[in-house]
Structure formats: C-alpha cells, structure tokens
Amino acid sequence: MKIINSIFLSFFPDISACFTTRHGGVSKTPYTDANLAFHVGDDPIDVLENHDLLARTMDYHRHSLIHMRQIHSDKITLVDETFTFDTVPECDALITNRPNIPLMVMSADCTPVLLYDSVHKAIGVVHAGRAGALNEILPKTIIAMGLEFGSTPSEINVVLGPSISGCCYEINSSIAEETRAKGYPEALRFENEKIFLDVNTILCMQLKHLGVEKVELVNECTACHHDQYFSYRADQQHTGRIAGVIILR
Ligand SMILES: [Zn+2]
Numbered sequence: 001m002k003i004i005n006s007i008f009l010s011f012f013p014d015i016s017a018c019f020t021t022r023h024g025g026v027s028k029t030p031y032t033d034a035n036l037a038f039h040v041g042d043d044p045i046d047v048l049e050n051h052d053l054l055a056r057t058m059d060y061h062r063h064s065l066i067h068m069r070q071i072h073s074d075k076i077t078l079v080d081e082t083f084t085f086d087t088v089p090e091c092d093a094l095i096t097n098r099p100n101i102p103l104m105v106m107s108a109d110c111t112p113v114l115l116y117d118s119v120h121k122a123i124g125v126v127h128a129g130r131a132g133a134l135n136e137i138l139p140k141t142i143i144a145m146g147l148e149f150g151s152t153p154s155e156i157n158v159v160l161g162p163s164i165s166g167c168c169y170e171i172n173s174s175i176a177e178e179t180r181a182k183g184y185p186e187a188l189r190f191e192n193e194k195i196f197l198d199v200n201t202i203l204c205m206q207l208k209h210l211g212v213e214k215v216e217l218v219n220e221c222t223a224c225h226h227d228q229y230f231s232y233r234a235d236q237q238h239t240g241r242i243a244g245v246i247i248l249r
Contacts, residue, residue, distance in 0.1 A: 001025060001034055001050070001057045006159040008216040009116060009246070015123065016058055017114050017246040019161040019218065021228050024057075025050040027240060035230070035240025037106050039069075042240060051085075060102045060247055066094055067104040067243075072131040076144045079103065092132050093141040095124040097149050102247040108230040109222050111163035111199055112244035113138060115145065117156045122149040123246045130175065133202045134182055139210050153211040160217045161244045164233060166198030168223035 001024035009017040025034030026049045031042040036054065038047050055062040063085045068077070075091040080098055083089070094103045095115075103125045105112040110129030117123075126132075126141050138158075145151040166189050171179075176188055176195045179202070187201035200217060207215055222242075226234035229242050 001053045003054075003057060004162075004218070006114065006216055006218070008157050008159055008214065009114065012116065012118055014118075014121065014249050015116055015246060016060075016249065017116070017159070017244075018058060019112060019244050020054060020242045022230050022240065022242060023228070025053060030235065030238045031240040034242070036067075036104070036243045037241035040240060041238075054243070054245070058102070058245060058247065060100070064100060065102040065104055065245075067106065068092065068094060068127065070106065070127045072127075072129055072135075074132065074135040074137045074140050076137075076141050078144075078148060092127040092137050093124060093144075095122065095141060095145055095148060097122040097248070099248045102245055105244045106241035107161070107163065107243070108232040108235070108239050108241050109164040109169070111203060112161040112242070113203070114159040114161065114244050114246045115141065115156055116246065117145060117149060117151040119155045120149040120151050121248060122151055123248050125244055125246060128199065128203055130171075130197060130199055133199050133206075134178065136206060138203050139206045142210055142212065153207075154213055156212055157214045158207060158212055158216070159244075160200050160203060160215070162218050162220040162222050162225070162229045162242065163200065164223045164231065165200065165221035166196045167221055168233065169197050169199070171195050171197045
C-alpha cells in the first residue's frame with residue numbers, strides 16, 4: 001500500500017507510524033483504490049483486503065488493529081489487550097501505552113492526528129474535523145494522556161495528517177460565527193463573499209495554548225490533492241477513507 005511517513009515520528013525506533021493514500025489497494029470506483037472504511041458502501045471483502053495489505057506494509061497483525069466508529073465527538077477510549085479489530089469503539093480518539101496494538105484514525109477531509117509521548121511510551125490517534133476541533137477533542141486527548149500515562153504537553157509529538165485546508169473548505173456564516181465565538185477568528189478566510197475555514201489553524205492554536213511544541217503539519221490539502229487522498233468534498237461525498245496509523249513496538 002502506498003503510504004506517507006511523518007518526518008518527526010520516523011526518528012523514533014520504538015514506534016511505527018504512517019498516513020495512507022488512496023493508492024495501493026483493491027477497491028473499485030468510487031473507492032479506488034485503498035479505502036479502509038467499512039461504512040461507506042464499499043465491498044467489505046475489498047476493504048478487508050486493503051486492511052491486510054496495510055498490515056503487511058506496516059508489519060502488524062490486522063486482528064490487533066483498533067479502529068473507531070467516528071462520530072465527530074470529544075469521546076476518548078483507553079485501549080488495552082481486551083480490544084480486537086472487531087471491537088470498534090464509538091469515539092473520536094484512542095490512546096494506549098500497550099505495545100503491538102496499532103491504533104487507526106480514518107478520514108476524508110477531517111484531520112487525522114497522531115500522538116506520541118517518547119518519555120512515557122504512550123501513543124494516541126485523534127479524528128479532528130470542524131466539529132471535533134471546536135469540541136476540543138485534540139486538547140482533551142492530550143489531557144487524557146496526562147491523566148493515564150503522566151504525559152506532559154511538552155513531551156508529546158503531534159502530527160497533523162492530510163486534510164482539507166483553508167484553500168478549499170467553504171463554510172456558511174453560522175459556522176463562521178460559531179468559530180469566531182469560540183475564539184478562533186484566525187482560522188477564517190474571506191474571499192468574494194465566501195467564507196473558508198482552516199481546521200488545522202484551530203488545532204495549532206489549541207496545541208500552542210496547551211504548551212505542545214513538537215508539532216508537524218503534513219500540509220497536504222485533501223481536496224486540492226484528491227488524486228492522492230480521499231476527499232469527502234472534492235469527491236462529492238461518495239468516496240473512501242484514508243487512515244493514520246501508529247504502533248508502539
Ligand atoms: Zn485545497
């Protein structure tokens with residue numbers, strides 16, 4: 001499967017991490033061709049084959065991978081050995097300090113976030129779209145890693161994966177008003193009576209406020225580059241999902 005790596009996280013020998021692209025799988029149109037989500041209408045046999053291809057690429061057992069039923073919430077799940085591939089907790093963030101349990105977040109325009117605390121050996125994944133970002137799912141996950149593992153924000157490496165950017169994410173005035181009211185006017189862009197939102201600006205403001213310093217932005221707009229990534233907006237909603245994956249070895 002065709003993946004892209006985080007520059008930050010590739011320096012740590014005790015983890016593996018990647019973001020997938022839409023290439024290197026077996027799914028057919030409109031899920032061509034590396035869709036990893038079961039809920040979007042794709043043939044489940046093809047989705048399972050894509051998961052197996054990714055497991056081989058990343059060198060883990062597919063049954064040990066934990067993914068989520070993502071609901072644009074601020075709900076976080078602490079993962080341990082009782083979870084399996086078929087558990088699928090309903091939440092938007094996963095955290096663990098257990099080795100050999102790959103954590104996965106899926107997305108098509110929302111920001112997939114990978115977290116790694118190299119001091120306390122703990123990892124996390126976060127699904128942060130507009131609603132999740134405004135509900136502070138990312139800072140809440142970092143605080144949860146503090147409570148569970150003793151992580152401090154300055155110890156956590158954060159990678160924001162491919163997602164729709166302020167160039168392409170047009171919003172209406174009520175969302176703009178909500179964004180402004182919650183304290184993120186910098187995330188808004190106005191052009192020819194249109195309003196655009198950059199979710200990663202919100203996430204970076206939240207990280208800075210918490211004291212997270214180690215932040216990497218992949219900086220690939222999924223709508224501009226929907227030939228490389230699935231994009232809910234650019235692909236007119238009928239599309240697959242890419243993923244961010246992180247594993248503590
Ligand atoms: Zn764009």
